[in-house]
Amino acid sequence: MSDRQSVAVVGFDPPVRGAPTSLISPAVGYSNGLIIQFLEWFGDLGIFFWQVVRAAVTPPFEFGELFRQLDEIGSKSLPLVALAGAATGVVLSLEARYSLTRFGAKSLLPAAIVFSVIHETGPIITGLVVSGRAGAGIGAELASMKVTEQIDAIEASAVNPYRLLAATRILACILMLPLLTLAADFCGLLMGWVTQAMVAPVSLHQFINAGFSGADFNDFLPPTFKTAVFGLIIGLIACFQGMRTQGGAAGVGRAATSSVVLSSLFVILADVVLVKLIILFFP
Amino acid sequence: MHTIDQVARKPEEVEKDDSAPVVAVEDVHKSFGTQKVLSGINLAVRRGETLAVLGRSGTGKSVLLRLVIGLEKPDSGSVRIQGQDIAGLALDQLGEIRKKMGFLFQHAALYDSLTVEQNVAFPLQHHKKDMSKSEQRDRVHELLAEVGMESGFAKMPSDISGGMQKRVGLARALALEPDILLLDEPTAGLDPISSAEIDDLVLKLQEEHHMASIVVTHDLHSAKTIADRLALLNEGAVVIEGSFEELQESDIEFVKEFLRHS
Numbered sequence: 001m002s003d004r005q006s007v008a009v010v011g012f013d014p015p016v017r018g019a020p021t022s023l024i025s026p027a028v029g030y031s032n033g034l035i036i037q038f039l040e041w042f043g044d045l046g047i048f049f050w051q052v053v054r055a056a057v058t059p060p061f062e063f064g065e066l067f068r069q070l071d072e073i074g075s076k077s078l079p080l081v082a083l084a085g086a087a088t089g090v091v092l093s094l095e096a097r098y099s100l101t102r103f104g105a106k107s108l109l110p111a112a113i114v115f116s117v118i119h120e121t122g123p124i125i126t127g128l129v130v131s132g133r134a135g136a137g138i139g140a141e142l143a144s145m146k147v148t149e150q151i152d153a154i155e156a157s158a159v160n161p162y163r164l165l166a167a168t169r170i171l172a173c174i175l176m177l178p179l180l181t182l183a184a185d186f187c188g189l190l191m192g193w194v195t196q197a198m199v200a201p202v203s204l205h206q207f208i209n210a211g212f213s214g215a216d217f218n219d220f221l222p223p224t225f226k227t228a229v230f231g232l233i234i235g236l237i238a239c240f241q242g243m244r245t246q247g248g249a250a251g252v253g254r255a256a257t258s259s260v261v262l263s264s265l266f267v268i269l270a271d272v273v274l275v276k277l278i279i280l281f282f283p
Numbered sequence: 284m285h286t287i288d289q290v291a292r293k294p295e296e297v298e299k300d301d302s303a304p305v306v307a308v309e310d311v312h313k314s315f316g317t318q319k320v321l322s323g324i325n326l327a328v329r330r331g332e333t334l335a336v337l338g339r340s341g342t343g344k345s346v347l348l349r350l351v352i353g354l355e356k357p358d359s360g361s362v363r364i365q366g367q368d369i370a371g372l373a374l375d376q377l378g379e380i381r382k383k384m385g386f387l388f389q390h391a392a393l394y395d396s397l398t399v400e401q402n403v404a405f406p407l408q409h410h411k412k413d414m415s416k417s418e419q420r421d422r423v424h425e426l427l428a429e430v431g432m433e434s435g436f437a438k439m440p441s442d443i444s445g446g447m448q449k450r451v452g453l454a455r456a457l458a459l460e461p462d463i464l465l466l467d468e469p470t471a472g473l474d475p476i477s478s479a480e481i482d483d484l485v486l487k488l489q490e491e492h493h494m495a496s497i498v499v500t501h502d503l504h505s506a507k508t509i510a511d512r513l514a515l516l517n518e519g520a521v522v523i524e525g526s527f528e529e530l531q532e533s534d535i536e537f538v539k540e541f542l543r544h545s
Binding site for chain 1: 374377381384388394405406409
């Protein structure tokens with residue numbers, strides 16, 4: 001695998017002696033360097049993904065490690081995801097109430113909260129929180145193993161590290177993200193109701209009826225399952241960054257940081273594409 | 284001085300023939316970027332034999348060991364394990380070869396999230412699934428006793444000394460009863476008494492298990508104690524290979540200087 005860092009600031013080649021100096025050549029060189037570095041990173045990521053897929057579909061399967069990761073990534077992220085979902089529900093309720101009241105559409109508040117939470121804020125908040133918690137954890141753990149030769153020791157013990165370490169974590173992220181999204185959605189809707197009830201008393205039953213009227217499974221299932229793609233992105237990038245680390249403790253720090261930054265960025269970019277696809281295929 | 288046999292036999296033929304090299308490194312070159320690390324290395328190790336690879340820091344000794352276990356691939360040349368060239372093998376195919384090899388890393392490379400017992404059990408859990416849990420546990424205790432660890436099985440690697448970590452690493456390397464044992468600086472960072480204990484342990488294991496062993500070390504005293512042959516590397520090439528007495532009789536200036544300062 002390449003020794004190159006993730007996308008980062010790179011230098012550029014100095015101008016040739018005697019050539020006219022300007023700001024344009026260095027800027028172009030700098031941009032070229034960044035683009036090339038990004039494309040190389042992306043290519044290495046693709047190769048890594050292929051190696052993981054090949055390892056994941058061939059026995060022996062690492063079910064023990066998979067269950068351990070389901071707990072590590074799923075159960076242990078639950079409190080944070082629930083809290084983030086709840087806070088989002090509160091904020092949504094307050095903001096939506098203020099906006100809808102201005103336009104005389106206060107009665108639409110429950111539907112606005114429900115649709116916002118299940119369509120977008122629940123999934124994206126879950127993706128970003130798990131990217132921060134699990135992404136950093138996976139990146140740092142695997143980076144630490146890499147710099148202390150533990151991954152080499154696994155390979156020397158005739159165990160496939162792509163199967164044992166990467167495939168299990170990626171699969172755990174894919175399986176757990178939709179379930180965590182359900183938790184975030186639930187907490188968001190619950191706190192959205194609580195917030196609204198504190199201002200204008202309304203029963204939970206009334207809130208749910210009003211909120212879910214007109215909603216069907218097409219409003220709920222595709223946005224929830226799109227988080228499986230978020231899980232793939234988070235697991236893949238965090239494992240990739242961790243397993244290619246170099247440079248001791250500083251390298252471990254860089255791997256953890258870059259895991260979070262890159263997976264968050266790609267989750268947001270993927271969301272743009274996935275929302276468009278959901279609107280197209282589930283109108 | 285020994286010469287290198289050109290091995291072109293099937294692996295099972297090599298296994299049965301004790302005179303054929305179990306490990307054969309043939310004209311291996313390796314560079315990292317523009318830095319040339321190994322230049323045309325030729326080495327061979329037979330069953331029951333221990334070869335010590337000596338040299339200054341940064342001469343490619345550890346890289347050589349990593350090439351033998353397949354963690355690095357040579358730029359040219361071949362690395363044959365029991366007659367089979369491992370350079371072109373896929374990871375899972377290489378895994379079958381690696382089951383016959385045990386590797387002790389320089390800093391032991393114990394899995395820091397597992398206990399001592401779990402570390403040694405790791406290869407058994409993955410490759411000896413026909414063994415019951417109690418059989419695996421008994422085997423782990425037997426291995427740890429063999430390397431002088433009678434207690435502390437539930438401790439984490441960070442809770443034990445460097446010498447004990449090396450012992451646990453050695454026990455893990457022996458878990459699958461390997462034909463080949465690779466030791467990367469087994470006494471590095473240890474006090475003289477612990478170093479002598481590790482040397483004695485390696486000798487004992489060699490007498491009992493009759494493995495082909497390659498020991499990378501800069502410790503000449505340790506090499507003299509445990510090795511049948513010594514190979515001295517300088518600037519990526521083998522300067523001399525033979526017994527300690529043959530090294531002492533050498534007229535090569537680098538060899539004399541190395542022995543003078545050891």
